Amino acid sequence: MKLSLKMKIKPLRTNKMFMLEKTLIDFKNAVNDWIDISWNDGKITDRKLHSYGYKELREKYPNLYSNSLQDAMNWAIQILRSSIKLNPNKKPIFNTLMVSYKSVDYKYENEGLIIPLCGKRVFIPLYIPKKYKKYLQNGTFGRLVIKKEGNDYYAYLSIKVEEKEPYKPTLWFGVDLGVYNLVVVADSKGREILRFDGEIVKEYKKKLEKYRARIQSRQKRNFNKYTKVGNKISNYSKYINHVISKEIVKKAKQYNAGIVLEKLKGLKKSKLNKSKPKNIRKALHIWSYADLIKKIKYKAKLEGVPVVEISPRNTSKTCSRCGYVNRRLKNERIFVCPKCGLEIDRDLNASINIAKKVASKQA
Structure with missing residues (x-):
C-alpha cells in the first residue's frame, strides 16, 4: 500500500535556504506560466501542452x-481541468510554494534527502518521526514534494510498503459514530471497549462558527490572519480523528479483533434523518466522518487488522439482547426494549449490534 510521509525540514544554512526558496518560487512561477500558455492557446489540458512551451520555459x-519543469506542467494541467469544470471563464492562479520530484531525482540517506537545487545536489536534513523509520528502511520510494507551510518547510514523501496479511479475528468490534458520543466501540459479546465524548464535536462546532463570524466582520486586509486560524480549526478535526482511529486499531490488535464500520452512505441517511434536532444534524454535517472512517481503514490495513463495512440500518433501534426492532424509538438516549425490558445506552446498543451483524455470520 502507498503511504504519504510528512517530515519537517531542519533549519538550513543561508546558502541552502536561498537555493530552496528560489527553487520553490521558480516552480510556482513555472506552473503559472504553463497555465498562461494553455489559456492563450485554447485551454490545452493534455500532454500536447509540452510542445507549446517547454523550450521557452x-x-x-x-x-x-x-x-520538475515537466511536473510543473502536469500540475498546471490538473489545476486547469479542475478550474474549467467550476468556472470555464476564470483563469486559475497557483500560489503554493512547492516543488515536485520523481523518485529518480532524489536520494534518501543519513535521515535526509539529496535533491537538485539550482543546478547542484544539496543535502536537506529532516526531522524523522520514529514510526516512519521502518518504512524508510524497507519501502519503495515514489514522488517527493517539498512545500512551505507558514514559516516552515516540509517534505511529503510517497512510499510503497508491503501490506500485512490480515489475521483471523476471534472477536469483532462494532464502531458506532454519532454526536452525543462521537464514537462508541463495543465487542460482539456486549462489552464496551472505547467511548469518545461528543463534546469534541460541539466544541469544534463552536470554534468554527466563531471563526466564520470573525471572517465576515473583518476587512479584507485581515483575511490572511483569520485564514490561518481557519486552517488550525480544520486541522483540529483531522487530529482528533487520528487519535481516535489509532486507539481503535490498537485495541483491536490487542484483543485479536476485527473492526466493523458503518457504510458512510447508509450512515448519512440513518444519522441525518429529519426527526433529529436541527443542531444535531448540523453538527453531523460539520464533523468529517469520512476522514475518520478512512483513517481507521488505513491504520488497520497497516497493522493487518481485518475491517468489514455494513449498512447501519436499524442498528440503534434493535435490541442487542433479544433482537426486537423498536421502530417507535426517536431521540431517546436510553434504549428500552418493550419485549425483554433491556435498558441500555443507545449508542452502546448500536455498537453491539454492529459487531454482532458480522460475528453472527462468522460463527
Whole structure:
C-alpha cells in the first residue's frame, strides 16, 4: 500500500535556504506560466501542452530541474481541468510554494534527502518521526514534494510498503459514530471497549462558527490572519480523528479483533434523518466522518487488522439482547426494549449490534 510521509525540514544554512526558496518560487512561477500558455492557446489540458512551451520555459528557468519543469506542467494541467469544470471563464492562479520530484531525482540517506537545487545536489536534513523509520528502511520510494507551510518547510514523501496479511479475528468490534458520543466501540459479546465524548464535536462546532463570524466582520486586509486560524480549526478535526482511529486499531490488535464500520452512505441517511434536532444534524454535517472512517481503514490495513463495512440500518433501534426492532424509538438516549425490558445506552446498543451483524455470520 502507498503511504504519504510528512517530515519537517531542519533549519538550513543561508546558502541552502536561498537555493530552496528560489527553487520553490521558480516552480510556482513555472506552473503559472504553463497555465498562461494553455489559456492563450485554447485551454490545452493534455500532454500536447509540452510542445507549446517547454523550450521557452527551459530557457526562462535554467536552474529548475528538468523533471520538475515537466511536473510543473502536469500540475498546471490538473489545476486547469479542475478550474474549467467550476468556472470555464476564470483563469486559475497557483500560489503554493512547492516543488515536485520523481523518485529518480532524489536520494534518501543519513535521515535526509539529496535533491537538485539550482543546478547542484544539496543535502536537506529532516526531522524523522520514529514510526516512519521502518518504512524508510524497507519501502519503495515514489514522488517527493517539498512545500512551505507558514514559516516552515516540509517534505511529503510517497512510499510503497508491503501490506500485512490480515489475521483471523476471534472477536469483532462494532464502531458506532454519532454526536452525543462521537464514537462508541463495543465487542460482539456486549462489552464496551472505547467511548469518545461528543463534546469534541460541539466544541469544534463552536470554534468554527466563531471563526466564520470573525471572517465576515473583518476587512479584507485581515483575511490572511483569520485564514490561518481557519486552517488550525480544520486541522483540529483531522487530529482528533487520528487519535481516535489509532486507539481503535490498537485495541483491536490487542484483543485479536476485527473492526466493523458503518457504510458512510447508509450512515448519512440513518444519522441525518429529519426527526433529529436541527443542531444535531448540523453538527453531523460539520464533523468529517469520512476522514475518520478512512483513517481507521488505513491504520488497520497497516497493522493487518481485518475491517468489514455494513449498512447501519436499524442498528440503534434493535435490541442487542433479544433482537426486537423498536421502530417507535426517536431521540431517546436510553434504549428500552418493550419485549425483554433491556435498558441500555443507545449508542452502546448500536455498537453491539454492529459487531454482532458480522460475528453472527462468522460463527
